Each structure stands twice: as C-alpha cells, then as structure tokens.
Amino acid sequence: MSVTRPSPREPVDAESKVGEDLSNHRVELRLWLRLLTCANLIEAEIRRRLRETFDTTLPRFDLMAQLERAPDGILLGELSRRMMVSNGNVTGLVERLVQEGLIERQVSERDRRAALVRLTARGAETFAAMARAHSDWVAELLAGLPIEDQKALWSRLGDLKLSVRGAISPGGPDGVLTDTIEAETKP
Amino acid sequence: MSVTRPSPREPVDAESKVGEDLSNHRVELRLWLRLLTCANLIEAEIRRRLRETFDTTLPRFDLMAQLERAPDGILLGELSRRMMVSNGNVTGLVERLVQEGLIERQVSERDRRAALVRLTARGAETFAAMARAHSDWVAELLAGLPIEDQKALWSRLGDLKLSVRGAISPGGPDGVLTDTIEAETKP
DNA sequence: GCAAAATAGTTTAAGGTTAAAAGAAATTGC
DNA sequence: GCAATTTCTTTTAACCTTAAACTATTTTGC
Structure with missing residues (x-):
C-alpha cells in the first residue's frame, strides 16, 4: 500500500493468508501466522535446493x-x-x-x-x-539472527511446543511422560 | 531411552527427523528443527479440526x-x-x-x-x-504460553523472517523495499 | 496493421499426503 | 488347537502441489 506500484511479482506470505477480520487482534493468531510464515519460507527454500542440488x-x-x-x-x-x-x-x-x-x-x-x-x-x-x-x-x-537471539528463540519455542502438545494430547500421562522425560531427544 | 518401554505408539517429531550427526551442534539447525516441529504440530491439528468440524x-x-x-x-x-x-x-x-x-x-x-x-x-x-x-x-x-512470551516470540520471529528473506532474495532493491516498507501488511 | 513478446489460465505428469478398507501373518484366550 | 483379535503393511480414492508445456488473449514495437 505504501508503495505505489502494484508489486507485480511479489509473493505475499502466510501472515496475510488467513484473513479473519483484522479487528481480531489476538496475539495468538498473529504469532501463529508469523511462525507459519517463517517455517514455510525456510522449508520452501530447503526443498528448492534439495531438488536443484541433489534432485x-x-x-x-x-x-x-x-x-x-x-x-x-x-x-x-x-x-x-x-x-x-x-x-x-x-x-x-x-x-x-x-x-x-x-x-x-x-x-x-x-x-x-x-x-x-x-x-x-x-x-x-x-x-x-x-x-x-x-x-x-x-x-x-x-x-x-544473532546467536543469542537464536538460543532465546529456541528456548521459547520449547515452551510453545509444550503448550501445543498439552492442548492436543488427551492429557493422558503418556503424553506427559513423553514430553517431560524424553524431551529433546525424541519428543 | 530414559523410559524402559519401547514407546509403542508415540510419534516422534521433526526435531529428530533430520538426523545429520548429533555432533553437529549448530544452533541454527536445532532452532530450525524446533521451529518446524512447532509449525507442523499446530498445522496438523488445525487441518484435523477443519476436516472434522467443517469437512x-x-x-x-x-x-x-x-x-x-x-x-x-x-x-x-x-x-x-x-x-x-x-x-x-x-x-x-x-x-x-x-x-x-x-x-x-x-x-x-x-x-x-x-x-x-x-x-x-x-x-x-x-x-x-x-x-x-x-x-x-x-x-x-x-x-x-504467557502472553508476554508470545509477544517476545512474535518479535524475534520477525527478525528471523528478515534473516531468511535476506538470504533468499537476490538482494535486489525490490526485495528490500518489500521487506522494510510493506513489512507486516503484505510482505 | 501485424509479427513478436508478454500475460492469464489450464493441462499434464509426477510426486507427496491421508483416511479407510483390505490382506497377510502373528498373538491371544479360551 | 483354533477362532477372534491385533499387528504390519499395502492398496485405493481423493486431494494438494509443482514445474513445464500448452492455449488463448492482449500488448508492444516497428
């Protein structure tokens, strides 16, 4: 919008994909969309290079x-x-x-x-x-991204992961065990 | 491993998906794998519910x-x-x-x-x-995840996004413009 | 004007993905 | 022993996805 030209070949990322009413300013939604954008961006590039370099x-x-x-x-x-x-x-x-x-x-x-x-x-x-x-x-x-930021990000994503797993799993002791004990080796 | 039972029905997430030698302790790789895990976990659940609830x-x-x-x-x-x-x-x-x-x-x-x-x-x-x-x-x-952590995460993911875009795009002025000016509205 | 180039969409071939059904082999419970 | 159940895998039907080739239309450059 701030740019006049209609940006003829610029892709638009996932943060604008799921639109549901901009007045809904839930932090959760914005976080999820940005997370998705980042993951998609990286994944697409990795896929592209795997294909290009190693077929x-x-x-x-x-x-x-x-x-x-x-x-x-x-x-x-x-x-x-x-x-x-x-x-x-x-x-x-x-x-x-x-x-x-x-x-x-x-x-x-x-x-x-x-x-x-x-x-x-x-x-x-x-x-x-x-x-x-x-x-x-x-x-x-x-x-x-500075290495310190990377570490901080990694750490917070660990909490996020726990939140999501907690919300998804039937709450049974099995899931809890898996999350806490095996944590990073095999979560 | 710390658990005796062979975890007969526990899925294992992406952080253990891409194996490349555990001695390679690059922070970047660990961060990427965790990011991917989080995104996949959430996305899979959203897909499941969209199918279940709205077909x-x-x-x-x-x-x-x-x-x-x-x-x-x-x-x-x-x-x-x-x-x-x-x-x-x-x-x-x-x-x-x-x-x-x-x-x-x-x-x-x-x-x-x-x-x-x-x-x-x-x-x-x-x-x-x-x-x-x-x-x-x-x-x-x-x-x-506490709301403050969510905001912090969102903010750092913004930096990550810039890092990735910077590494991907041809470095042309177009990409830079898009990233800086349109930032969150349509990047 | 009109040939060449650019643009908007579709088709095709190949692959990734799943849920559900089915097949085959092994276990379990009498 | 053997019928019922469980487990391991494949098959099937449907969808998502892409790159590349193709069609149709519009623009551009003379």
Whole structure:
C-alpha cells in the first residue's frame, strides 16, 4: 500500500493468508501466522535446493535421515512413526528410494508381515553429502539472527511446543511422560 | 531411552527427523528443527479440526480467507500470488470450491484471459464460522504460553523472517523495499 | 496493421499426503 | 488347537502441489 506500484511479482506470505477480520487482534493468531510464515519460507527454500542440488525431495531426505541413525535397519512402522506420517506414505517413499538404489528393504525372518529398511552403501554416501549441505543451508538462512537471539528463540519455542502438545494430547500421562522425560531427544 | 518401554505408539517429531550427526551442534539447525516441529504440530491439528468440524481443508480455507478480504473479487493470478502457490494449484482449488457453491468465478469482460473469483453469500457465511473457530483453536493451542512470551516470540520471529528473506532474495532493491516498507501488511 | 513478446489460465505428469478398507501373518484366550 | 483379535503393511480414492508445456488473449514495437 505504501508503495505505489502494484508489486507485480511479489509473493505475499502466510501472515496475510488467513484473513479473519483484522479487528481480531489476538496475539495468538498473529504469532501463529508469523511462525507459519517463517517455517514455510525456510522449508520452501530447503526443498528448492534439495531438488536443484541433489534432485531429491524433503520427504526422501527425512526418510534417509532416519535410516542413517539406524544402521541395523528399521521397521516400516517405526519409520512411519518417527517421521510422523502415515504407513501408506512410507510405503510409497520406500518404493521410490529402493528404485533409486539408495535404500534396501528386506522382509523380516521372525515376522513375515514386517519389513526392514536400511541405507545402501551408496545411500549412506549420498545422504552424508546432502546432510552437510542441508546444515550449511540452514545456517546460511538463519545467519542474520544473532546467536543469542537464536538460543532465546529456541528456548521459547520449547515452551510453545509444550503448550501445543498439552492442548492436543488427551492429557493422558503418556503424553506427559513423553514430553517431560524424553524431551529433546525424541519428543 | 530414559523410559524402559519401547514407546509403542508415540510419534516422534521433526526435531529428530533430520538426523545429520548429533555432533553437529549448530544452533541454527536445532532452532530450525524446533521451529518446524512447532509449525507442523499446530498445522496438523488445525487441518484435523477443519476436516472434522467443517469437512474442509486448509488450502480451501486459505483461499476463502483471501476472497473474504476482496469483496469485489480477485483475479486468479493475484490469488495465486497471495497464497504463494502455483497457478495450476489455484485452478484446481477454485474448481472444487465452485463445485461446493462456496465461491463463484466469472470471466473478466475487459480481458478475456482473466477470471475473477469471489465468495458467494453462502461462502461468506461459511467462512465466517470457520474463521471464528480457527481463531479459537489457535488461541487454545497457544494458551499455555504467557502472553508476554508470545509477544517476545512474535518479535524475534520477525527478525528471523528478515534473516531468511535476506538470504533468499537476490538482494535486489525490490526485495528490500518489500521487506522494510510493506513489512507486516503484505510482505 | 501485424509479427513478436508478454500475460492469464489450464493441462499434464509426477510426486507427496491421508483416511479407510483390505490382506497377510502373528498373538491371544479360551 | 483354533477362532477372534491385533499387528504390519499395502492398496485405493481423493486431494494438494509443482514445474513445464500448452492455449488463448492482449500488448508492444516497428
């Protein structure tokens, strides 16, 4: 508005996406929209670079990241749980990564319904390169924020996370345990 | 790990998704993963409730939110820009919403390539209800975080946003203008 | 005027995503 | 033992999403 030209090619971010009446000045809503904007901005750029640089996608990268931490392989179900996506989703992702020769799957001997997946040697190499680049990219994108601010942000986001989890979970002791005890290692 | 049981049904969030070597303790990476966790947690819950309560989806809600702020209608291209999604994406969303009778589209007289979309009366009503609920949901999810912390978080996320935009955009004067001048209204 | 370029949208091919239904194998409870 | 249940995974139908190719229309540059 303050600029005359109709900003012909400027995208508009999520903070203006969900409109619901500007008179509704709830802090919560503004916070959520800004959080969403930040996450989308970063995620979109990471996806773009993964595609451009490694011709791969974020879900594939995520899946391989899980496998990298489980050298002995991992069951599909566990994978789906850790990635927080549906079983069917994992089925498809695994299929494509096997196709690419980056991971391998193998039916469990003890339980013939279950299947183990793990990185292939080539998959491990490929992932190492991607993880390095990924880490650099994130550091680059956040470089404008002083390290102290980053730490403060991280800390407050921890509280936010607890708030959200608290509001979502059935309030059962299970969720509480998970949040408090396993906190940052596996929340 | 600190808990004996294998946590049979506990999902694991994004902070453990991208694994790249735990010895890499970059603050940036940890911050990004936590940010992603928070955003995903909230977004998933909002999507779930939109489906459960209104039998709709977040993209549809977003689209209607844009239309609500443009009572005189809006061009598809402008819509796609504001939503930060591709043209083709908007084509499909509009199609479905027209089908549902929530929006209407109309070819422009002056430019027969262009099409205007706007909310129908029923669409406006429906959206009003959804927006109210949406606002309440967000407030509920964030309720555990003191209002002062929310404001602080919002403020720091503003800096983060600038950092990311600065790192992404070609550094041209256009991007700078957009970021500084239009700041929160339409960045 | 009119050919070339730019612009507005749609289509297509590929992939990610889910919920729900279904299939196959293992466990459980008599 | 074996029927009922649970568990692990795949399939299906629907949607969201994009990049690239394509169509239709308008503008621009002579």
